[in-house]
Amino acid sequence: MESIGKELQKEREARGISLKDISLQTKIGLRHLEAIENDRLDLLPGGFFTRHILKAYISSIGLNPEEWLPKYDRPELKPPDRESGAGKKAVLPQKSYQADKVKYYLPSQENKTGTEPEARKKEPRLDRIVWIALSVIVFGLFVLLIHLSIQTTRKNVEARKASQKIQAEVTIPTEEQLPATGNPAAEQELQAEQVPGLQLELEFNEDCWIQVYADGNLVVDGLKLEGFRILVRAESELVINLGNAGGVSFRLNGQPGRPFGKRGAVVKNIKITRENLAGFLDREKSSE
Numbered sequence: 001m002e003s004i005g006k007e008l009q010k011e012r013e014a015r016g017i018s019l020k021d022i023s024l025q026t027k028i029g030l031r032h033l034e035a036i037e038n039d040r041l042d043l044l045p046g047g048f049f050t051r052h053i054l055k056a057y058i059s060s061i062g063l064n065p066e067e068w069l070p071k072y073d074r075p076e077l078k079p080p081d082r083e084s085g086a087g088k089k090a091v092l093p094q095k096s097y098q099a100d101k102v103k104y105y106l107p108s109q110e111n112k113t114g115t116e117p118e119a120r121k122k123e124p125r126l127d128r129i130v131w132i133a134l135s136v137i138v139f140g141l142f143v144l145l146i147h148l149s150i151q152t153t154r155k156n157v158e159a160r161k162a163s164q165k166i167q168a169e170v171t172i173p174t175e176e177q178l179p180a181t182g183n184p185a186a187e188q189e190l191q192a193e194q195v196p197g198l199q200l201e202l203e204f205n206e207d208c209w210i211q212v213y214a215d216g217n218l219v220v221d222g223l224k225l226e227g228f229r230i231l232v233r234a235e236s237e238l239v240i241n242l243g244n245a246g247g248v249s250f251r252l253n254g255q256p257g258r259p260f261g262k263r264g265a266v267v268k269n270i271k272i273t274r275e276n277l278a279g280f281l282d283r284e285k286s287s288e
Contacts, residue, residue, distance in 0.1 A: 004071050005039040012037075012061045026056040033057060041072070198234040198272060199253050206247030206263070213239040240270040258282040 002010075012022075019033045035043040036057055044050040054072060055065040200212070204224045212220035214234035224230070226247075232238065242248060245261025252272065257280045261267040272280055 003039045004068070005037045008058065008061065008063075008068070009037040011063060015062060017061055022057060022060045025060055028053055028056060197236070198238050198274065198277065200232045200234075200238055200272070201251040202230050202232070203249050204228045204247060205249060206244055208247040209243030210248070211241040213237075236274060238272040240272070241268045242266065242270070252277055252280055256282045256285040 012019075019030055019037075022028065022033055023030050032044055032053055035041065036054065041050060044053055051069065051072075054069060058065045058068045198214075202210075202212075202220075202224075204226055206226050207223065209223050210220055211218065212232050214232055215237055219232055220230065240260070242260055243266055244263065245265040245267040246259060246263030248260060250257045250260075260270055
């Protein structure tokens with residue numbers, strides 16, 4: 001009758017599994033695996049570790065440990081007690097026992113016991129390297145966010161100063177006292193005609209895209225925000241394109257003008273000249 005170790009060896013070979021494959025999978029040293037198949041359980045660490053090694057080996061070749069482990073419980077198959085065996089007057093040193101445990105968990109380093117402690121001190125731990133790398137990345141992101149915040153704040157301050165400067169440069173022409181004629185519409189047209197050229201004062205009640213050409217030259221272009229004001233002068237002609245006609249109010253040569261269109265309406269090629277400027281004035285507001 002074959003021994004248990006030989007039976008396990010046949011089961012392993014029948015499945016085409018090598019001892020090296022089992023060692024890589026279970027992290028058990030080859031000499032311990034060979035000891036199992038040669039029925040040399042006395043070469044195993046003993047106690048709980050022997051049973052754990054047997055269970056891992058049996059499972060790795062596809063067998064049920066619950067069926068095979070009881071076979072090792074027979075007294076004749078149990079390895080002799082290393083601490084109380086015949087001919088041994090003293091127990092194994094604690095240091096040697098700890099070394100066996102290290103060999104069990106790290107079988108690939110069994111031949112490096114002499115240089116292992118110094119080599120391990122010199123090699124940086126992987127978790128420490130990962131922690132340092134993550135710290136550097138987080139710190140770099142923090143510095144980048146601070147830099148972007150400073151740049152954004154600086155740009156907002158510059159934009160605010162530029163807006164205030166433009167609004168400060170806008171001049172509101174003073175209204176001159178005209179002789180009373182008894183006709184508000186006539187007074188309005190007369191006052192508008194007395195201003196040299198064309199003066200268009202724009203005030204944005206809502207955000208609005210706008211283009212203004214003065215005598216054929218593009219002088220205003222882009223999106224203007226609510227509350228923005230600007231003054232445009234021309235000698236003979238103004239052409240206006242609006243993206244939100246109802247969001248802009250204006251004065252033409254010092255007189256209030258009627259709306260260019262409805263709120264949200266897109267109006268293009270609004271042409272104002274010295275000859276037709278009276279048609280853009282709001283007579284009702286002037287009479288008030």
